[in-house]
Amino acid sequence: MSYQGRIDRTGGTRVKRALGVMAALEWAFRVEKAQLELPVSQDANEEGFGFGLEYVLLHRAALGCKIDGGQHKIGTYTHEDAEVIAATVAGMPDSLGGKRMAIRVAELARAGLTPDWMPGAVPRCVPVEVKRNQHGERATTVVVGTERVLSRGKWRTMDVLACPVTYVPHPQQIEAARRAYEDWWQALGWIRDGLADGGMLRAIEVTETMPKVRPWQRR
Structure with a gap:
């Protein structure tokens, strides 16, 4: 005006x-x-x-x-x-x-x-990092600990994975x-x-x- x-x-x-x-x-x-x-x-x-x-x-x-x-x-x-x-x-x-x-x-x-x-801004939970390859996108994971699990009669140590996330905005x-x-x-x-x-x-x-x-x- x-x-x-x-x-x-x-x-x-x-x-x-x-x-x-x-x-x-x-x-x-x-x-x-x-x-x-x-x-x-x-x-x-x-x-x-x-x-x-x-x-x-x-x-x-x-x-x-x-x-x-x-x-x-x-x-x-x-x-x-x-x-x-x-x-x-x-x-x-x-x-x-x-x-x-x-x-x-x-x-x-x-x-x-x-x-x-x-x-209109609403926080969305999204992965901190995303990897891309020929198969598409996949959220990056990190090892946050280990657990012993019984698999096929044997105890095995397995990594515990987590996906770091953030809020945008x-x-x-x-x-x-x-x-x-x-x-x-x-x-x-x-x-x-x-x-x-x-x-x-x-x-x-x-x-x-x-x-x-x-x-x-x-x-």
Whole structure:
């Protein structure tokens, strides 16, 4: 879905367009090509990150001095609301993933995607290794012990064989993918609240609409 043309690119007095946070992010990064500027900590050795509304306000004030042109584009205008959205994303606090999450949110918005939560994934038990020959496929077995058995009146020592198995995809892999989706969803909620409460957008209004929090749960 394209949002181009639906937003007043001059920041004028037109009625604000209502967009959910995901649609607003896609408009800013995919349509307006806004760039993500991550603020640098004063101490380069510190890994901490977290710039809240103060950073966005400073960025917004800077935009007020150059409304007529985009900061990153030459000869092409980037809507100031898109710059504000990008600045908000750049202010992602540590508690929600900081810089890494900010980059993740922007990249997904540019691609018009949501995180891959592995829909329909069900762990299957499969052999760890399969050998193939002219007779077909056969699961590889390993010796796990020995047993003495009575065969034709004689005691014989026989190898006990087992087939090592694994689960594909592994349950932990599915869990990690869905945990990452939930982290992304929490970050979108923070962006939505910041944009709605900040009152810095001139042409759009961010609504309460959010992607499903756990799309893998059927209700």
